[in-house]
Amino acid sequence: MKHMLIMRTTAEAAAAAQELDFEEIINAMGAYNESLMKAGVMVGGDGLAPEAGYLVEFTADAEPIVSDGPYGEVHELFNGFWILQTSTAEEAIEWAKRCPLGPGNTLEVRRVTDESDFEAFADNEYIQKEAGRRAELGAE
């Protein structure tokens, strides 16, 4: 199973991080990422740039509203993620606990959906499409 570790920081925590030696942060995070890779659980991940992005908002109108932001309005900033493949949720939590983050930061651990989540939709067109294709024999 895959889990996404969603990293969020607060304005206070981000300000506190400014006081720290950036190279130390890189070293600590680098060692953490290396331990994830060596354990074979790291499937993906990235950091998000600190500058403001854009917000695409869906409303009852046909055209979504695009604006700058969402800075200033949120208390927690989504600033990075990992995707880990583990055999249990507990293991993903255990890895999350080992992340070298300071006070004020959070990691949310969320399961990534897989094919088993769509078993209830066996009558869906896209899943049906395949049901018609029968078992055959042969070398791939």
Place this chain on the structure above:
Amino acid sequence: MSLDVPRAVEAVWRIEGPRIIATLTKLSGDLGLAEDVAQEAMAEALVSWAQAGVPANTGAWLTAVAKRRMIDAWRRRERLDERHRAIARELSEATEDEWRPIDDDLLRLVFTACHPALSRESQVALTLRVVGGLTTTEIARMLLVPVATVQARITRAKKTLAAAHVPFEAPDPSEWRPRRAGVFGVVYLIFTEGYAATTGERWIRPDLADEALRLGRVLIGLVPREAEAHALVALMEFQRSRFAARESATGEPVLLADQDRARWDRAQIARGREVLRAADALAAARGKERGPYALQAAIAECHGIAADVEDTDWERIVILYEALARLAPNPVVELNRAVAVSMATGPATALRIVESLAAAGELRGSPLIPSVRGELLSRLGRRSEARAEFLAAAALTPNDAQRAVLERKAAAAQTEAT
């Protein structure tokens, strides 16, 4: 949320277990004993962590407890000689924080678990247990065998290692190639059992395949300069990317040509390509040709990036199969080459390859040759011969679903023949 302690201990074990066992085996020279005392430490953690909370450095805690249990075991066996006493003294002075796992010890552990003195079954069970950090219950669930069977295989493996006096070492340079191939073989065997399961209700088992992928990534971490370690992971990434499309809604296998490619995991294909590029770069840097896993991964990549069967670069696949056949001659590879040739050049050329395989008496008793020959003859319009081949294949297949398919093909060939 308060965590369930047994599950938390298990999670810690999955992360720290292999390195703890590696440390303990290095210390004692006895993998069997290391595994036993590590189990005892786990049992103690269940009690202690529930009462006193989870310690800050879980790996060091478990290692320290296991070392104490190891000394107890030596005492019980009255084998506390001077060497053991020295270790005991050192332990009583050391603090828990001093535990620093060493990657080389983990590599030694991998080679020991995959030692050629062990049977394939034992290699698989021991590798999942000590390198994968899985419990015997989890291994039993994944391999679809009783827990007692897994325990027996692990016990047998430990006894064999002890009886053969297998040293806790990475192999000598002269043995490196075959032993390395042995390790890769065990990991790929675990993967293929998940990819085309030989037992059980489902014919693909994603959890087992994912464990193999994880082990493969661990190997990359241990031998990062080995091109074939990267290639093995690339091959598994490509094959795993197709799982969602390989099984129909009713649980039947779906052939590559018939798979809904929209359901292939594109991110996984991208990862496979990235790892294969790394493998190729490493091989090139050493002036080496692609190895067997790199060639198989390259073939899987051709399929992974093709929009459909027609869009597939069959000429390239033929060349890759030719290279693979030169490297590791094998009738199944040759048969796959014939299928690729039939797509690239046409069924007549392919039929000649299959005929020479059959003439050499290869794959006798298997339905593979007659079923491929049936397909090729059918495409050449030689219907009654095709029918005979499909019937011969049907008579040879032990699987009911496959037999039904072959009998349908035979019937279809007959209809068109008359």
